[in-house]
Amino acid sequence: MADLAATLICPSSALVDGGDGVRFATPRGEAFVVRYRSQVRAYLNLCRHRPMPLDMNDSRFFSLDGHHLVCSTHGAHFRADNGLCVLGPCPGQKLEPVAVIERDGSVWLVAD
Template identity: 50%
Template sequence: MAETADRLICASADLVDSGKSVRFDITAASGRTVSALVFRYQGQVFAYHNSCRHIPVELDLADGEVFDLTGHYLVCSMHGALYQPDSGRCVGGPCRGQRLTPVPVSEQNGQVFCETATAHCHMENQR
């Protein structure tokens, strides 16, 4: 597993319930870099690959905003697909029934970590 400091994504306080997500990169074992985002929903922290299941474009168009106005769905900024924040399942739009790719994360001592053993996480220019 990567060193703890390498797995740090952000402070817990950076993630407000149904608020702006924090983007980060994962470097997979293959060496490929994947964009991901982490957010808080109903008190829990979730993370997914930042890639819509309709067309592989970033969900948030680089600004970290992924929740719809209700705060209960993630919305793709391209064509408006709606995803359940806790399951990643698409419940409306062209990719209905498909799921976002989850990224295991944890929250410890006021910090949010990526838990993928083969991943190296770092903050993008988010703050």
């Protein structure tokens, strides 16, 4: 990581495809990282309908089928691959992405 300013978030093994996420702090606020279709994806932990965390402080972000990120308060469903709201009170809006990288068995927050 000498060539990249980054902060450790978690070991790669902490993220199971379609499973629980890991919450972490960024300079822009709280965020979360999940694994979807073998790729790590990270977003600020704020629903686009109202500025509330998506999860109930339990790091559960996915729908039961493991394909959408769901706001536990408003029921908005967001595509896990790009954060686009496809169901609920904020269609067409997107979760704000956070730059992360997976390298050497760990997931890292990339400096903005």
